[in-house]
Amino acid sequence: MNETLRIGVIGAGRIGKLHANNLVNSVPGARVTAVSDVYEPAAKELAEKLGIPAWYTDHRKIIEDPDIDAVFICSSTDTHSPVSIEAARAGKHIFCEKPIDHDLAKIEKVLEEVNRAGVKYQVGFNRRFDRNFSRVQEVVKGGGVGDVHIVKVTSRDPAAPPISYVKASGGIFVDMTIHDFDMVRFLSGSEVEEVSAYGACLVDPAIGEAGDVDTCIITLRFKNGALGVIDNSRQAVYGYDQRVEVFGSKGMITADNETANNTTWYTAESVQKEKPLWFFLERYNEAFITEEKAFVKACLTDTDTPVGAFDGLQPVLIAIAAKKSYELGGAPVKVGGRA
Amino acid sequence: MNETLRIGVIGAGRIGKLHANNLVNSVPGARVTAVSDVYEPAAKELAEKLGIPAWYTDHRKIIEDPDIDAVFICSSTDTHSPVSIEAARAGKHIFCEKPIDHDLAKIEKVLEEVNRAGVKYQVGFNRRFDRNFSRVQEVVKGGGVGDVHIVKVTSRDPAAPPISYVKASGGIFVDMTIHDFDMVRFLSGSEVEEVSAYGACLVDPAIGEAGDVDTCIITLRFKNGALGVIDNSRQAVYGYDQRVEVFGSKGMITADNETANNTTWYTAESVQKEKPLWFFLERYNEAFITEEKAFVKACLTDTDTPVGAFDGLQPVLIAIAAKKSYELGGAPVKVGGRA
Amino acid sequence: MNETLRIGVIGAGRIGKLHANNLVNSVPGARVTAVSDVYEPAAKELAEKLGIPAWYTDHRKIIEDPDIDAVFICSSTDTHSPVSIEAARAGKHIFCEKPIDHDLAKIEKVLEEVNRAGVKYQVGFNRRFDRNFSRVQEVVKGGGVGDVHIVKVTSRDPAAPPISYVKASGGIFVDMTIHDFDMVRFLSGSEVEEVSAYGACLVDPAIGEAGDVDTCIITLRFKNGALGVIDNSRQAVYGYDQRVEVFGSKGMITADNETANNTTWYTAESVQKEKPLWFFLERYNEAFITEEKAFVKACLTDTDTPVGAFDGLQPVLIAIAAKKSYELGGAPVKVGGRA
């Protein structure tokens, strides 16, 4: 096993900063040697803050650097697939933020190139590494609830994003629910065969005017016969609501939200517990570090990454089917056909 | 206000015994003066055990008794609507176990006769009187979660009924989910406009052979725009799983299961809480008494019953739509059209 | 087994009403045939409300009635021991509210007379019949926590009683903590050998002026070597706080408070659970019925009562030692010597 993985971080925005910071401070075996961003001050500032030796505006400087082993693709979504292909051709291991692309043909091209190059590929489905959800999956996989009958995911953001973001997002199913589509695959251990999606615009009419919904419930039928349901909202005023439940022939396992602490405060007026942690940076802080460690370990030990390119493709297929079902007023749509 | 309501209990099976026992022991103002059952020993035994003065095999003895103010219809489902009509015509107040009927025309005939007679009518949707669910409804109604966006009901029986029961039940939607259809109306304060139902036979193949499913997820769209989801299973091995959640613009309220006690037991192997109470007799024991008190009070004070004949009709309409949706493979079906 | 226990209730104050009402409405096999109170309207009102055939101002009418099998002594504390003796001599089974007396000689006289008469005797330590505490005891007794090392009881009233009550109460240790002294014996399965008591007047200075304390912590050493601690307050503004914990060589079991329901309410401001039930009438409603049933059963089946006269004596001995320890500034005092 090599001792150090030399990494270039492509994209110095919010998620790029997060990965770079974790890789430098919390991931033994990782060494970030370069960062790039089309906006030079962002790259420079991040490099200086973390003591990263090199920064560029052109990510190809990273791709072409023979002393770099792996890249983290944290640039805008439209660059994920082309940069993945460039990196694969250059023989770099790849950690790519989700989604790989909204276009199935482009994702499949990525899969093809990654397979040909024989490099590691990991997609940023960070929630799989949450201590609660990974425990649920472990128990389910170990037979702790028997055969899976029902999988339930509640996933609600604390506040709606700006309308500009909504417009560019590709819609709630591909932008937000995609994490939950990955989660139901992860928890059920089965592929999704068919979905039926109901949506509504209840949080903010501007979201509806932008052609999207802010509230939705998606029912799923798995290949192994189990059923599932996901409910989403763009605005849970009490904080980021991220819960799952798997029910089966021998029992059930549920995962509750995370809170800032475990205190209970009793007064003449009320008994108060802490609210759920506010959003993904708070809730999934440890999960991001765990996913980064997993990637670094897979690269250094030449083993499979825990979330491969195929896992990046499947949720996009489900999201496309869900969107179509929503457009059909909730009619069931099979997953996997081209849109 | 009259001080005592003289009641005849029609049907001395499981649910008739339960009501008679509660009315005698736990409902001030109620006096059970007669009981009937087509099987004489059942009527006689119940009467003797509870000190009820009269028992009959023919329920018309109760209907025709001028000293009886009200009846509890606890006989088999097919008798609910004709006996309701007889009792209404005789001027008796009526508590009728759910469902009024599976046939819409018969239910509407009951509504018509009840309205004409001006008697009180209450349908046995006992769960509305559960301390948890009634608190949820109270908070929602008081604006405690703002506008309702999502209503969720989990409702799972501890063990599947005998196949003979399944065959005569009318199917899971009208037999089991009907309680949940009532619950979502109660909690949301809105009518259901459309449903989409997924079903599967995962618990016992014999249920499938009987033409029914044992596992289902039903998505709902309410007239006020909110969305809802119900999940059912005929078999939760850990006990009767009865939970609800209402999410809205200003928050969320959830109700958890009831347990035999509030202890937590820590050992080297595990930390154990109590399991949910086993089934409806344990879980809804207090709720039955509360619903009976509400009926008696409505009769004695000449006020509206909390769950009227209209409330008996609506869940049947939803169940019919759900069944149709299931038969259509999950396609959305509007509620309210005749089947 | 006789089918019915004919009971006379002596004392129609708060606790007499409670027992009479439960015996009439909730305890099969019990028949209350008479009630007495020195204040005639109280006796009459209770008799009429519950349909009890006879009422008296003189409790001896009950004692002397050959058709009465058992008495519930619910009159003022100073009458508990003399009426117990009268009833025992008349061959009546006896349920006596706690404490039997504050004077050890009088308690021992009661034990003597009860033993001589061979009647059943049960002391009103209702908390043993609470579903939580009885489960804790059951697990401990079954070896579920191994050898007992530490027993903890938290017992706090929601609001301080009137000063007039405090003055006549005999002090917090004999009035309030006495329930907890019974509880630690019940849970540990061992007698208390020695206590050390700290007290303070923190809730209301008037309690201190009346010569009592309103806050105390009592440490206990059991005969089997285990240690224990009780903490009391006369005022927990959030409601009746009644929790226990037993820790041992193989684990721990804890019992939490009871609440009005199991809901959780999430808003932008807070996550709220229900407060503990307000006071003993709410919290121990079921426990009272359970203790009454146990007494009636012991009488009808000629078996031992679950809380005998000896169990009435021991907590008084501990309370006397605790009071002495408090007066000595917390110095340890052996239990069992005469004060």
Add this chain to the structure above:
Amino acid sequence: MNETLRIGVIGAGRIGKLHANNLVNSVPGARVTAVSDVYEPAAKELAEKLGIPAWYTDHRKIIEDPDIDAVFICSSTDTHSPVSIEAARAGKHIFCEKPIDHDLAKIEKVLEEVNRAGVKYQVGFNRRFDRNFSRVQEVVKGGGVGDVHIVKVTSRDPAAPPISYVKASGGIFVDMTIHDFDMVRFLSGSEVEEVSAYGACLVDPAIGEAGDVDTCIITLRFKNGALGVIDNSRQAVYGYDQRVEVFGSKGMITADNETANNTTWYTAESVQKEKPLWFFLERYNEAFITEEKAFVKACLTDTDTPVGAFDGLQPVLIAIAAKKSYELGGAPVKVGGRA
């Protein structure tokens, strides 16, 4: 504010490794430039693993280094006070593991030298920085429970230490309870005036043979009139049990244990929650980092440390009184007199 604090770590045992690792990886602004240990391989290994430039067997190399700003004293307890004095005289800021010493005269000498030198001094009471306990203190300090009446601390280790450790520990009160004595001062905001201690040897007779106890309950009286209680055990088989509760005139706040995740697993046999985290390395991992950050910040910004030398003295005084009380069979002993 200086940007970097140059630190020498004295002692490369378990706790020295922990601090060095955190300072290197998780505390921005800290730079560990040297480490010492009397056992050279330990110092060398730690230095090499973390990339620390220098290692020594003689801690005076660190004390005398003009380029070092602060020291972490992590060597054996008997060295804490002399090394503190050497470091103070050399003008180094000092983080010292607890306890400063068991000998009051030596602690007071440290206080004197630290005051004279004007250096920062922080004692390693890590639990104050736990997210739960710091929240409790924050609420109490903000008046959230009103005047404090009762403070309760449960503190139990998962397994007893080796007998060799017990023999050298100074006894349970000064070795284990000392953390809890600090905690009650922290939570109550008041000094302890008097204690009464009960102890027993219930876990392992060998501990008793070594002249110590393994189970104890200590009652405390605070200067502000409040009461407190601590219970300790050397062996809680279900894991590290670390809970606190503060009760006052306006309410109560409690802090529960930490667990590996928030899942609940339901089966036909049981409902299981996760056990408490196993021991202090798991439970207080974040708390250690928070305390280190607080020390580094106090040094860099020239502000007071959150836990000063006086806070190091007080728990030792309480421990001495508790030990004396235990030896007197539980008689109350005033805190603060010399032993």
